[in-house]
Amino acid sequence: MSLLQQIKNKVRSKSIHVTFVDVGSCNGCDIEVLACLAPRYDIEQYGIYVHNNPREADILLVMGVMTPQWEDKLRILWNKIPDPKVAIAVGNCPISGCVFNRRESYVDPPVSKHIPIAAEVPGCPPRPTEILNAILSLAPVVFRDYEEKMK
């Protein structure tokens, strides 16, 4: 492994850029993600930065049940994220639809039908520590030696 790759691995492990998208959730998971930003959980001490722009992001946190309005837009948003990228499903809704997945509802879970999901954080809502652990454990696996894997 080249020295450049080693430097890249080191830098990427300390600088994880995250964006989040709400595809029709009840706002519970969004608030848990915001709780990660607050001093108690303090996501930035691990080098995780939250953006509202998908072009700046590496990791996409998807929350919500996939309402019909999002079906074409989520794929567009996913394509805007530069490689290397992963998506994490946060909460029960993008995994199974949870309480909204009933007869005669218009939701279309799971989100993995629309974009590739690398990790799932179950819970309604999940604890901020669970979200944090998912990001921290997934990021090195995905971003480590990215250029080597591409060859």
Next chain:
Amino acid sequence: MNLSVIWYLREFLSFEWVHKFLFVKTAPLTTPPYFRDYPLLTGKECTHCLACMMICPVPGGIEVLMTREDACHLPVTQSRPPGSDTWNPVIYPGHCIRCGLCVEVCPEGVLMSGRVIEFQFIDNTAFTSTFQLEVDHTLCMRCGNCSIACPVNKEVDPALGGGAPPSSMESVMLVTGGELKILNEDKCTGCKTCETACPNMAIRVVRQVEGIHQEDEEE
């Protein structure tokens, strides 16, 4: 002279302060023991009453399955000899919302989660449930399938299934006077046989759960 410029410089240029400023992290946060997490099995015997499945507010959150004794990771007891199959509730994390209702409703205390059982004991609360039968009279065509299929009716009035006219008014439901009448709702056991026997989906069994607070006996 604690507030002088020199004091500030000495304080904030010290090695400990700079080291702390650059490298300190909050302590790794752990889940507190009282957190109402996904329910775990306590090891008590499940009687397959399905109260947990009926109260679960989420589709597919909990299921009571026949599992092998070694698969449920519980100590071997008299009711659970090695190699035997027992009923056990299984929680599905992608569906479960950790509300703790299944823990609270279980009459045997098979599940545990956080301090749910402890608080239930302190507050002296419980659940009662009744079954209501709802008939949509615009859909009902008075065929009487429900009253013949009902297992309670079969015990009360065995001749009803053979086409005999109703002999007692103790049945759960009967077609009398050109209309399906619900006579004894309190006898309904919630088996939903009438729902499946109905060709028009006109009859519905509704389970109504009520949280009750039992008063202390001393007062």
